[in-house]
Amino acid sequence: MNSSTLIQKIWNFCHTLRDDGIGYGDYLEQITYLLFLKLAHEYSQPPYKRDTHVPKEYDWTTLRSLSGSKLESQYLKTLNKLGKESGMLGAIFFKAQNKIQDPAKLSRLVQMIDGESWISLGTDTKGDMYEGLLQKNAEDTKSGAGQYFTPRALIDAIVACVRPEPMKTIADPACGTGGFFLSAYNWLSGQHPQYELDKKLDTPKQTKRQKEFLRDETFHGNEIVPSTRRLCLMNLFLHNIGELDGEPSVERADALLTQPSTLYDYVLANPPFGKKSSMTITNEEGEEDKDQLTYERQDFWATTTNKQLNFLQHIVSMLKPDGQAAVVLPDNVLFEGGVGEKIRRKWLDNCDVHTILRLPTGIFYANGVKANVVFFDNKPKDGKVHTKGIWFYDLRTNKHFTLKTKSMQLNDLQEFIKCYNPVDRHKRKEAERFKYYKYKDLIARDKASLDVFWLKDDSLENLDNLPPPDILQQEIIDHLEAALNAFRDVAAGLPVSKLEN
Template sequence: MNTASIVSKVWSFCTTLRDDGVGYGDYLEQLTYLIFLKMADEYTKPPYNRDVGIPAEYNWQSLKSKKGAELEGHYITLLRELSTKKGMLGQIFTKSQNKIQDPAKLFRLIDMIDGTEWVTMGADTKGDIYEGLLEKNAEDTKSGAGQYFTPRSLIKAMVECVRPEPGKTIADPACGTGGFFLTAYDFITNPDNSALDKDQKAFLKHETFSGNEIVANTRRLCLMNMFLHNIGEIDGESVVSPNDALVADEGKRFDYVLANPPFGKKSSMSFTNEEGEQDREDLTYNRQDFWATTSNKQLNFVQHIRTMLKTTGRAAVVVPDNVLFEGGAGETIRRKLLENTDLHTILRLPTGIFYANGVKANVIFFDNREASPNPWTKEVWYYDYRTNIHHTLKKKPLRFEDLAEFIDCYNPHNRHERKATWDEEKNPEGRWRKFTYEALMARDKTSLDLFWLKDKSLTDLENLPEPDELAEEIIENLEAGLNSFREVLSGLGNAS
């Protein structure tokens, strides 16, 4: 069976289940459990003959042999039992539940998965099927899954700039469904970038990647996504930890950190108050290795990512605008980042590219350095891909090609030989220019929130976007404003 027919089959069955109220997310979960079990079954047979740790009474054959109510009851028991196992097996089945209430449809799904040899299928094919489902799930705005899914075109551009090398480690402290890992894997395995020897291939499969994801369902999807792309072993340890990365420094240091930490400014926890009502409380991480103590989750992730890096380590991180301009702890952290790392590049992103609405974000690129009495950052290069840029998720999504000029300007092969496209007289509309360390440190609150291009929508009425694009952009800006107001209100509530 070819790739197209498998994808078609997988999608058509999802549509069937949606009629029963099973959303993309629930469907993805059930697919994850069942494909994992089918692959485990294939690994127990020649030429592999492996014991993958699944008891015979809960293996794939035990599911195939049952129908109706007996199948439903057995499936529920199977999920519960496998969730108690160690390693990747236990992580895949953590908090697992049966969301397919019709045993006949469960049987049909099992039969569909049984008709494919998953282990021998190419990693690209398996990965494409699963990544397609993940993206479809992210588009389903009601599920909220979009907050764990970074546009793959943006990830690819970030990876192209960082150019990870074989034999080096890559981490993501909030890895979602694993987009950064898989794109880095694709880059390293691309023959145009690297010719891998046997040891490098083994290192890539078993030792390169390390992540954290606290949401069980998302962590499950990430592990399965990586496994289908040939990262890790079916009977091995999980490379994605369920721990909150911000709580403590685990002591591991990495060559690269690629991340898009979760949107939402405050770290908080839910609890039941004295009146028996659900309440929330800001979480402040008191860590000796942090430059400043704050409940701002984004600022904490920036600090944490810096601690994760080797002294030669490099990072590319998506951050919201508040990280660039917020005072107090924000100013302290920006100053320390400029002094203690080489913060060399900032990419300003447009609205309309993330599944989480109302987000104004940037990518900051910085290289860690050893301790020094002198600041490491000499100049910061900015690429403004926000002013006069219009994207929408459906009609005009961000494509990798849209960031091609930025990648060229970044000059990944030798970023020390860069040329500005902006010139006050010759090219005032150039999107690429640099600012010196001294100029940035002299700004109010050391704000890195910089723009220089004129907004044409204020003056050029002839070239306005289409009405629907304009409406979507207005909605994005309103939602961004509302999010900011909510954060202000939250701060006022805590102050009182």
Template sequence: MSNENTSAIVSKVWSFCNPLRDIGVGYGDYLEQLTYLLFLKMADEFSKPPYNRKLPIPTEHNWESLTSRRGDELEQHYSKTLNVLSRQKGVLGQIFVQSQNKIKEPAMLYKIIDMIDKEQWATLGADIKGTIYEGLLEKNAEDTKSGAGQYFTPRALIRAMVECVQPEPMKTIADPACGTGGFFLAAYDFIAKQKLDKTQKHFLKHKTFFGNEIVPNTRRMCLMNLFLHNIGDFESENFISPADALISDSGLRVDYVLANPPFGRKSSMTATNEEGEQETDELTYNRQDFWETSSNKQLNFVQHIRTMLKSTGQAAVVLPDNVLFEGGAGETVRKKLMETTDLHTILRLPTGIFYRQGVKANVLFFDNKPASKQPWTKDIWIYDFRTNIHFTLKKNPLKLEDLRDFINCYNPDNRHKRKETYNADTNPEGRWRKFTYDEIINRDKTSLDITWIKDKSLADLDNLPDPDVLAGEIIENLEAGLESFREIMITINGKD
């Protein structure tokens, strides 16, 4: 299919966004309804020649049952169809779990069904279907009111992480908080570009990926996103679990973990008391395989991810600054991580790249190792991609090219042959610097929060960033402060 035809389909799908917003249907709701309808249309196509597949969709609630109706009858039948399909088993039930019709205007519902009906989605390339759906996911993430941004990791960052890890065919990949599936897609694309035989292709499609996502709507979007990108199938087993990954060790051991666990320090459980008020209690996971019992969600994910890895497994994980410097449980976890794994690389990320404000984060790369009396970490290489670097989501978004220097410094082909760009005498502004295990372990609280480049905004008032960048940084800091205050209030009052 030509780029022109592809663009036409993308434009057609997008054309309904604004009219729907005018009647109170946001991007998230549109994306949700589009997911239901696309699934039914593709199931209908696969049930006919040349595919002739028997699929578990009741005839009275299939795609043709929608296209044959109009007006109020269509709206009522669509609502009933969603209710019936939500009670089905397998991927079908996961796609339609808790589904409700959000498009109450029959005329608009019919137009969207007609738009989808005119295309043969089964014959469209996975890249085309994926482009359409990923575009909607990103647009939904931009809608700050919905909070969907916390489930959407910048795709440029994901691709850079995958390029560094270089996942291989016939190996397993997990994400214990997979959101809309961005890490899986990037890993799939990286592996699919290699020359694969039939067995490797089948393994990539059906047996490579394992995820957890506890938010039903996000899990639905993830399943559909993967499905449209040719990962999984109608009859696939439930490889995206709705369970909280932190509750227990499932026994799953994988070759790679690529993840950006949810922002926010505290794990919590919300319940309604006798007065009908919402109460939030801190949730502490008592697991024998954890080094430290903590209510800090991020520290728990670090420990869980280490458990998930095979003895030869590799991980690349996005984590907030507090994991690098927090004392108490944080210090214990950092020490244990350096002892039991080879924590070899840290990428300090700039502000302004995430859809949720107030986030200062890093990527930690570590390789799991078998038990040993000596610490496995020998050197930690840090790339400071934060100091004097500024991005904004709209005017200056993060691109893969922006991370190319880091990828080159990481040296994925042979990370044991690296060269520092930092030099105290000749290049004190070099962003790539090595620290020994002894240097780190002797720091206060074994802090990994390290910077050495001078912040020019503090020293040179004539070269301040643009006003919108400064405003963005102020918002980032205010949001981070508010998040801390919210956690304090929850702890004191036991209420959200």
């Protein structure tokens, strides 16, 4: 069975559960629990005979032999027990809950998972199936899952520019469902879609040691949301990253709280959007509250509650002296004054910020996002100014995308990849959408703003050049959402007034 047929089969069952009020995210979590148990069972059988650390009375064989209320009771016991285990097992089942209240439907789902030999499907099919489910979940805008899912075409283009090398470490301090890790894995294993688009690229040949390093030692992430971390770990595992009986490569911790103890060769990331840093605290009753955070870090250039600026400073601190980063950042990081300007100037001085890709609206699942990809290299702290100039690629002006009718594809980013010139970025040439600005000219701009444009918006001069109505409508929504988000950030920083009796 190919991945598209499998995705459809599994996803069709979700529509049945929707009638019971079970959302896409809840369904995906139940799939994750059951699929992990089934895979653990298959690995425990000949010829593998691996110790999966799943207690016998809570394994797949026990679960699939039951039905009705006995199945429901056993499922609850299994989720509770496995969530207290160590390693990958405990990470997958951490605070797991049964959201399927109808035992008959739970039994059908168990039977559907049991009906496939998942190991024999191959990594591509299993991985594509799960990625497909994650994307469908992200498309459900009401669930909010889209904020943890970066468009894969954009990620693939970023990785095709960075071209990570084997036997080097890759980190993501806010890894969501693991998109950057998967794309980097595909690049290093010769499965990246850019190899098909660019015939000049040589498909890498891996040694045994390189394969082991890629599976067990390359990737290091953080994801503070337990349910998203669970989906990420399962996504990586199905793509042959990590071991069933090993330690999880993604920590469930706020990456910003402490200075990193390990430095990395690459950081690829799309930190969460929204300017204010906050910590969500869940009490024993499941009620949530958010406390605004100001991170006091001795290694930061400045103290701020701005989450984006904190992530930028943290990512710089994660890099080895010659480490490379590619980070998705919102527009405010490029132009904000005050502490934003101070951090930006330090960033340009301490790192070689060499490329900024201005992204169009309509490509993210979260509305109101106006963002950029910033490529930079860390440099030694020697007091020198390391940014000589920045190349800007404008993919925003006169470019129109929507998630449903005209989604961004990797082909849409081929011109940028060519201009980036991954083979030797020091031999670039200017083009209509690709311009170079010297450091001295950028630093002389008001607030050292990097919010640079030079192309004219054709629709402002000629109504015939307006995009189609559906795209225009979405762009208006995106602009309004961006404005609302900015107002919310301002409101969040205002003191709370108290009414007098």
